[in-house]
Amino acid sequence: MKMKNKADVVIVGGGVNGCSLAYQLAKKGLDVVLLEKKYICSGATGRCGAGIRQQWSTKENTMLAMESVKIFEKLSRELGFDIGLRQGGYLIVVHDKKEMRQAEKNVEMQKTLGLDVSIIDSDEIKEIVPILDVKGMHAIAATFCPTDGHADPFKTTFAYAMAAKKEGATILTHTPVIRVLKEKNAVKGVKTNKGEIKAPVVVNAAGVWSKKVAETAGINLPNQPYRKEIMVTERIKPMFEAMVISFKDGIYFSQQDEGQILGGIPNPHERKGYLTDPTFSFIQHMSKTLLRYAPPLGYLRVIRHWTGFYDVSPDARPIIGEDDKVKGFIHCHGFSGHGFMLSPMVTKLLTEYIADGKTSPFLEWLSLERFKGKTIQKEVSVVG
Amino acid sequence: MRIKKHPILEFDREKKLRFYINGKELYGYEGETISAALFANGVTTFSRSLKYNHPRGFFCGIGKCSSCLMTVNGIPNTRTCITPLKDGVEVKTQDAYADLPETKHKRHKKKVINTDLLVIGGGPAGLSAALEAAKHGVNVLLVDENPILGGQLIKQTHKFFGSREEKAGTRGVEIAQQLRKEVEKQENIRVFLKSTVFGYYECEQNHCFGMVKRREDYTEEIYELHCKSVIFACGAMENMLAFPGNDLPGVYGAGGVQTLMNVYGVKPGRRVLMVGSGNVGLIVSYQLLQADVDVAYIVEGLPKIGGYHVHAAKVRRCGVPILTSHTIVEAYGNERVEGARIAKVGKNWSIIPGTEMDVKCDTICLAVGLTPSIRLLSQTGAEIRFIREAGGHVALHNKNMETTVPGVYVAGDGSGIEEASTAMLEGKIAGFSAAYKIKNKAFDSKPLKLYHEELERLRDGPFGVKGRKAKEKIAVQWSDKR
Ligand SMILES: Cc1cc2nc3c(=O)[nH]c(=O)nc-3n(C[C@H](O)[C@H](O)[C@H](O)COP(=O)(O)OP(=O)(O)OC[C@H]3O[C@@H](n4cnc5c(N)ncnc54)[C@H](O)[C@@H]3O)c2cc1C
Ligand SMILES: Cc1cc2nc3c(=O)[nH]c(=O)nc-3n(C[C@H](O)[C@H](O)[C@H](O)COP(=O)(O)OP(=O)(O)OC[C@H]3O[C@@H](n4cnc5c(N)ncnc54)[C@H](O)[C@@H]3O)c2cc1C
Secondary structure (H helix, E strand, O other), rough: OOOOOOOOEEEEEEOOHHHHHHOOOOOOOOOOOEEOOOOOOOOOHHHHHOOOOOOOOOOOHHHHHHHHHHHHHHHHHHHHHOOOOOOEEEEEEEEHHHHHHHHHHHHHHHHHHHOOOOOHHHHHHHHHHOOOOOOOOOEEEEEEEOOEEOOOOHHHHHHHHHHHHHOOOOEEOOEEEEEEEEEEOOOEEEEOOEEEEEEOEEEEEHHHHHHHHHHHOOOOEEEEEEEEEEEEEEEEEOOOOOOEEEEOOOOOOEEEOEEEEEEEEEOOOOOOOOOOOOOOOOOOOHHHHHHHHHHHHHHEEEEEEEEEEEEEEEOOOEEEEEEEOOOEEEEEOOOOOOOOOOHHHHHHHHHHHHHOOOOOOOHOOOOOOHHHHOOOOOOOOOOO | EOOOOOOOOOOOOOEEEEEEEOOEEEEOOOOOEEEHHHHHHHOOOOOOOOOOOOOOOOOOOOOOOOOOOEOOOOOOOEEHOOOOOOOOOOOEOOOOOOOOOOOOOOOOOEEEEEEEEEEEOHHHHHHHHHHHHHHHHOOOOEEEOOOOHHHHHHHHOOOOOOOOOEEEEEEEEHHHHHHHHHHHHHHOHHHHHHHHEEEEEEOOOOOEEEEEOOOOOEEEEEEEEEEEEEOOOOOEOOOOOOOOOOOOOOOEEHHHHHHHHOOOOOOOOOOOEEEOOOOOHHHHHHHHHOOOEEEEEEEEOOOOOOOOOHHHHHHHHOOOOOOOOOEEEEEEEOOOOOEEEEEOOHHHHOEEEOOOOEEEEEEEEOOEEEEEHHHHOOOOOOEEEEEEEHHHEEEEEEEOEEOOOEEEEEEEHHHOOOOHHHHHHHHHHHHHHHHHHHHHOOOOOHHHHHHHHHHHHHOOHHHHHHHHHHHHHHHHHHHHHH
C-alpha cells in the first residue's frame, strides 16, 4: 500500500498533544496526517503521572489549566470513551514561612480567577489524606483545590486517536519523520522513512525530540532534556484520592483508582547527559521520602519503575505557535513536565490558529520569540 | 488431599504446624508452602478479583504469577506459593484489595554485595553455570526465588532422556540433589534462596541489580548487587489458554500441579482434564495417576500427539484416552471447576458443531507450552527477538551464550525452551565464558568445544528439531546484526 503523499497538516508525534490536535483539526475538516516514530504514547505521555493541577504561580498557567480542566470534564462524553478522569484534588504541602507567603500569594491570585482553592491546616490535611504524617513531612499547612485530579494518559490519548480517525485523520505509527522539508522560508512537507508527504503546515509535537525535528528545519530551540524517574506500587485498599505534592522535597504521589501508589521525586544524585536507565538511588530516595510522608506504605512493594524525559523550556512554560521565520512550522513542545494537564487548552488554541487563523494573547505569551532579549518570568510551582 | 503412598517419593511430615486462615485453625507440616498447606486442607479460593469479584487461587506454583496473593501475618500481597509455612502464622484472604497493617513497618537496612559473577536462577542451567564458573576461580552469587535449589528438576520424578553425560536415566529430583551437593562443596559459591532479583539499574561500571530477600518473619530485606558479569538462567513461565471460565480455581498450570504433587505431596483434585499432549502433559498425567488421581482425558488440538511415544504409551496403558484434534471449549463451576466442555476441532481450530462433550472433573491442567522468562533480562537492553521455535521472545546470543550487552549471558529455558540436558550444557558454556572474561584469560577452547559438540549431539535427535531451529535462527539474526 502506498503512503498518502499530501495533506493539509502533518503532525509529528503521537503523544497526548499530537493526538488531540489531530482530532480537533480533522473535526474542523482539515486533511490531517499524524506521524509517530514508534507507537502512540511511547513518549512522555505514556510515562507520566498524568496529574491535572490548576494551582500555579502565574496567572497565565492557572488560566490555561483551569480552561483545560473544563475541557477534561467533558472529554469522555465528547470522545465517546472513558478517559479515567478523577478529581480528587491536589494537596500542596507548605513547609515553612517562606513557602507560606508564596502560597498565600498564589491562592489569592487563583481565587481572583474563580478557582476553588484554600489554605488548610494539619487537621484538614489528615481528613483529606489520613495516612499522612504531618510531623514527618514537616508541614505547617497545605493548599488544596478539590477540582484538581488526574486522568489515564493512555486512555485519554487513545480516545483522541480513535476519535481523530473517525473524523478522517490518518495516523501512521512506526513512521519517523527524518526531515522537515522547506522551500525558501516556508514549510513544504516532511520526509519519512516511507517517503515524502507534502503539506503547507507541519506541527512539531515530538516531545523531548522536538529539538531534533526543529533542527532539520533550521530552527534552534532552547529546550533541554531532563531524565525523570517514576514508580508504582502493588495494589492496596483505596485510602485517598488527592495527589500530594511538595515543591521543597520535589515529591508527588497519589493513589490510582485500582489501588496502586504512583509517584516520583528528583534524584539528588542525578548525572548529566541523555541517560535512559532507571537508577537504584531514585528508588531509595523515593521510598525514604515517601515513608516519611506516609509511614504505613512501607509494607507495599514497588512493582514498576521507569524513566521518561521532561522537555524543559527556559521558563518552564510551553512553547506554542507558528515560527516567526519559517512559515507553516508550528511549535507545540517545551511542556516542562506539565504537558498532559495543559494539553486540552494548548491544542485548542493551536487548532483555532491553524484552522481559522485566530490568534490569542496566550499564543503571544507562549511564543518562541518571548526568549529574545526579554527577562523571563519563570514558573516556580514545579515538581518532579 | 495429602498423598499418603507414592511409588517413588516419600514425604517427610515430621513436624506438624498450626496456622490460621481468616481466624480458623488448620494444620500443616514443616516444609510445605502456605499454598500447599491450604490446598491440603481443601481451601482453593485464596482471594477475590478486583473487578468481578471472581474467586482466585493457586496457578503457577513457582512464584511467577499473582494468583495466590494473600495477607500473611498482616503483610499484604504475599505470594503464598513460594512462602514457607511457619507455626502460628495468620493467613487472610484478600477481597479485591488487601488492607495495610496497623503495625509499624520494620525497615531493614539495605545491604550491598559485590561479586564477580551473578547467576540468576537455580535450575539446571543456573546450577551448572555457577559450578563451572566457580571451578575456574571466580566468586559466584547464585540467587533463586524458591525455597529449594533445582528449578523445575525438583518436581520431576521421571527418569530423564538425553545423554549419559547430562545424567540421562536419572530422575530429575536426583539430578537436582547431586547438583545441590556439588554447589554446597564449592566455597566460592554463595547461595541466596527465597530471594528475587527484581531490577536492573544504571551503573557506571559493571552491572547493578536490586534483590529482595524474604526473611523468616515474612519481612523483606533489600540488597544492591554489583557484578562484573551476569548469567540469566531464569527458566520459563507456563502459557495460559483463553476460554470461558479459565480463571476458576481448579484451572492450573501443569507445572504448578506437578509442584504441588511431587514437591509437597498434595493432590490437586480428584479428577483431572489434561489440556495438551506434549511431554509435559503426558508426564504430568502419568504422575497424577501415580498420586492416585483420575485423569479423565488428555485433549490435544493438533491431529497428532506432541510428546514422546514412550510417555504416550505409558498413559494409554493406564487407560487414559488421548483425544487428538480436540480442545477445551469452556470450564464451568461456581467457587471452583465442576466440569468442562470439550469438542472436536476442524481446520483453523474451529469447533465442529455437534461434537461437544461434557467432562466431569474438578481440575483442569494446562500443558500448552512455556514462554521464556525474559522480563528482567530485557531491562539490560539486550536485543530481544521473537523466535517462534524458542517459545517466544528471547535475547539474541552468540555461541558462548553472551547477549548483545557485554558481560550479560543467558542459558537454559530463558534463552529458548528446550530441556534440562541442554540447559545444563548451556549453563556450563555460559559459566565458562563468563569466568574466562572476568579473569581476562585467553580462551582455552578445548572444554568449550566438547560442550558444543555435546549440545549438537543432543539437538541432532528427532526431538531436538525445535531447539536446533530456534538456535539456528538466533545465530543467523546475531550475525546479521554484526
Ligand atoms: C515521569 C514524568 C511524570 C510526568 N507527570 C506529569 C503530570 O503529572 N502531569 C502533566 O501534565 N505532565 C506530566 N509530565 C509531562 C507530560 O508527560 C508531557 O509534558 C506530555 O506527555 C507531553 O506530551 P507530548 O504529546 O507533547 O509529547 P510526547 O508524549 O513525548 O510525544 C512525542 C511523540 O513524538 C514522537 N516522535 C519523536 N520524534 C519523532 C519523529 N522524528 N518522527 C515521528 N515521531 C516522533 C515520540 O515517539 C513521541 O511518541 C510528566 C512527564 C514525565 C516524564
Ligand atoms: C513435566 C516436565 C518434564 C520434563 N522432562 C524433561 C526430560 O525428560 N528431560 C529434559 O532434559 N528436560 C525435561 N524437562 C524440561 C526441563 O525441566 C527444563 O528445560 C529445565 O528445567 C530448564 O532449566 P532452567 O535452569 O533453564 O530453568 P528452571 O529449571 O525453570 O529454573 C529457573 C529458576 O530461576 C528462578 N528465577 C527466575 N527468575 C528469577 C529472579 N528474578 N530471581 C530469582 N530467581 C529467579 C526460578 O524460580 C527457577 O527456580 C521437563 C519439564 C517439565 C515441566
